[in-house]
Amino acid sequence: MSEVGAKALELRAVLEEILPPIREKYKNFDAWEAKMAFQCAVASRGWTAPAWPVEIGGKGLTLEEQLECDAEFSRFDTPQMPAVYGVKNVGPTIAAVGNEDQKKHLKGIIEATELWCQGFSEPDYGSDLGGLRCRADLDGETFVINGQKVWTSIGMHATHCMLLVRTDQSAPKHKGISALLVPLDLPGVSRRPIKQINGHAEFAEMFFEDVRVPKSALLGPMNEGWRVTMTTLEYERSGVITLAGALTGAINDLVKSDAVKTASPVMRDRIMKLYSEGRILNIMGEQVLAEALGKGSSGTASSLIKMVWSQLGRSLSEVRMDLTGMDAVADFYHPVAQSFMGGRSNTIAGGTTEVMKNLIGERALGLPREPK
Numbered sequence: 001m002s003e004v005g006a007k008a009l010e011l012r013a014v015l016e017e018i019l020p021p022i023r024e025k026y027k028n029f030d031a032w033e034a035k036m037a038f039q040c041a042v043a044s045r046g047w048t049a050p051a052w053p054v055e056i057g058g059k060g061l062t063l064e065e066q067l068e069c070d071a072e073f074s075r076f077d078t079p080q081m082p083a084v085y086g087v088k089n090v091g092p093t094i095a096a097v098g099n100e101d102q103k104k105h106l107k108g109i110i111e112a113t114e115l116w117c118q119g120f121s122e123p124d125y126g127s128d129l130g131g132l133r134c135r136a137d138l139d140g141e142t143f144v145i146n147g148q149k150v151w152t153s154i155g156m157h158a159t160h161c162m163l164l165v166r167t168d169q170s171a172p173k174h175k176g177i178s179a180l181l182v183p184l185d186l187p188g189v190s191r192r193p194i195k196q197i198n199g200h201a202e203f204a205e206m207f208f209e210d211v212r213v214p215k216s217a218l219l220g221p222m223n224e225g226w227r228v229t230m231t232t233l234e235y236e237r238s239g240v241i242t243l244a245g246a247l248t249g250a251i252n253d254l255v256k257s258d259a260v261k262t263a264s265p266v267m268r269d270r271i272m273k274l275y276s277e278g279r280i281l282n283i284m285g286e287q288v289l290a291e292a293l294g295k296g297s298s299g300t301a302s303s304l305i306k307m308v309w310s311q312l313g314r315s316l317s318e319v320r321m322d323l324t325g326m327d328a329v330a331d332f333y334h335p336v337a338q339s340f341m342g343g344r345s346n347t348i349a350g351g352t353t354e355v356m357k358n359l360i361g362e363r364a365l366g367l368p369r370e371p372k
Contacts, residue, residue, distance in 0.1 A: 007050075007061060008068040014045045015076045022079075029079040030200065032157060036112075038079045043112040049087045056095060056103070057110035067245065074246040082154055083109060086116035090162045093232045094181075097220040102181060105160070117158035118232070119149040119182070119206060129164065129229060130174040134208065136165035138215070143167075143180060145188075145211040153349070155204025156193050158184055162232070163208075168223050177225035180217045187211070197341045199332070244285050244309045248278040251316060259323050270319055277312050284308060304364070307356035310346040317343030 018041040026034035042048055051066045052058025061069065081087070086109040094102055108114030125131040134147025145165060152161075161182045168176025184191075188211035193201035220228040251274050254260070260271055284305045321328055321340040328336040347353045361367040 007065045008072050011069045011072045035079045035082050039081045039083055039112045048110050056106050082115050083112050089232050090116040096231055114160050115158045116160045117152050117155050119161045119163035121151045123150050134165050136167050141215045142212050145208040147208050149206040151203045152206050155206055156191055164225055174226050176223050178222055179219040179225040179228040181219050182213055244281050247313055248282055251278040281308055303356045303359045307353055313346050314343040
């Protein structure tokens with residue numbers, strides 16, 4: 001048996017043990033309490049961040065092992081772990097550019113005692129991070145933060161935030177930005193849930209009014225937050241390969257389902273189109289993997305796979321809705337209806353489709369920027 005198979009089987013045994021009591025207690029895996037129960041159970045078995053190096057609390061999995069273990073989480077249809085943003089994005093960034101004191105946060109992420117969110121998007125400046133206006137002014141050895149963030153995932157529940165702020169008001173658009181590590185229980189921090197069309201409130205608006213944090217909260221060099229941010233987004237967009245694998249698995253399940261047998265020729269054509277595009281997505285995933293392993297270097301593969309994954313996921317939710325018909329239309333909480341209503345959000349989160357197209361056009365195709 002290969003080492004890859006051994007790690008996946010080890011995780012499978014853990015999931016087979018911890019999931020039944022959670023399923024018994026929580027009928028709705030979308031509930032925050034169910035997600036936290038699963039997160040704590042996974043953390044207690046050391047599987048919060050298996051891809052992290054052993055010296056910072058992970059299992060040191062190779063990328064191949066990580067993908068196989070990610071497939072196990074998908075196969076068991078587990079709840080989403082609330083620590084995902086700390087594990088996939090913030091934690092690796094702290095490990096890459098943080099100082100030794102800041103790296104102590106990694107233990108809290110691993111043990112799920114610290115839940116991290118990312119304070120990036122702002123009103124009028126969603127994917128255009130260079131235009132952010134939330135500011136932090138130095139007052140001696142203390143930053144004083146004032147501003148607003150929006151569309152912050154798990155913002156109502158997070159304990160800490162990696163916050164992007166403008167620390168040099170006179171600098172050009174993508175300059176003068178810094179990253180701060182901010183506890184969210186400080187005076188002056190307030191939050192408001194954003195209710196979505198599907199009834200959930202996965203995002204929050206966050207407000208900072210004269211919030212004071214020590215200068216030691218600075219992650220990376222002063223006014224070099226753009227570089228720090230690019231590190232975070234690189235982890236975020238590369239991580240979409242895991243989601244792409246789950247999506248192609250869902251398409252394969254649809255192709256094998258009984259619903260296809262009775263579908264109209266037009267619907268079967270739509271499903272086969274999904275299947276073909278899913279196969280292409282798999283090939284793109286292999287390119288991202290090769291790039292990460294140093295065997296290839298497209299430079300924009302992660303942006304491309306993010307764009308295709310989000311559009312394909314939206315198409316899948318639409319096909320499922322049409323196949324299910326009135327059962328989903330009449331039931332707001334039907335899983336197919338919920339998936340349909342949330343299907344478009346992935347074309348926005350982590351960089352809108354329009355931004356991804358710009359990145360691909362400029363960096364891969366060498367197209368000129370549109371003159372202003």
